[in-house]
Amino acid sequence: MIDITTTTWKKSIVDSLFLPHEAEAIKGIPLSSRLLVDKLIWTETQNSIFSVRSAYKLAMKIVVSGSRGGSSDSSSLRRFWKWIWSLPIPHKVRHFGWRACREVLPTKTNLMRRKVVPDDTCKICKEAAESTGHVLWSCSNAKEA
Numbered sequence: 391m392i393d394i395t396t397t398t399w400k401k402s403i404v405d406s407l408f409l410p411h412e413a414e415a416i417k418g419i420p421l422s423s424r425l426l427v428d429k430l431i432w433t434e435t436q437n438s439i440f441s442v443r444s445a446y447k448l449a450m451k452i453v454v455s456g457s458r459g460g461s462s463d464s465s466s467l468r469r470f471w472k473w474i475w476s477l478p479i480p481h482k483v484r485h486f487g488w489r490a491c492r493e494v495l496p497t498k499t500n501l502m503r504r505k506v507v508p509d510d511t512c513k514i515c516k517e518a519a520e521s522t523g524h525v526l527w528s529c530s531n532a533k534e535a
């Protein structure tokens with residue numbers, strides 16, 4: 391969708407792929423003339439590395455900001471989990487999601503924190519720590535599934 395020779399949007403392609411208001415929003419995004427390689431950055435952690443815990447905190451911020459005045463964090467948390475547990479999905483999937491949010495899945499990062507394993511490097515890609523976020527989203531193996 392980007393013409394790398396002129397560093398401009400290929401407007402006809404953007405227009406053909408998106409709804410008009412989406413296309414206008416995309417074409418309004420300024421492009422860098424330096425053609426830097428894209429990279430993913432997670433802004434919710436200091437090291438820019440995704441963690442389920444930080445995603446959970448972000449979700450809670452959204453829930454709290456979406457609530458209308460006078461709501462305490464604990465009641466927002468209760469409503470969030472009540473909503474999660476009411477989703478029409480198999481119980482084992484809800485339970486897995488709950489375990490992922492609570493950082494209690496037996497990932498190597500969690501096992502290393504409990505001194506069960508000495509190293510938390512992902513056995514599959516060997517590129518990062520095997521955290522919950524890595525296993526579920528950022529590992530090259532997870533992206534293929």
Ligand SMILES: [Zn+2]
Pocket residue numbers: 512513514515516517518524528529530531
């Ligand atoms: Zn990996």
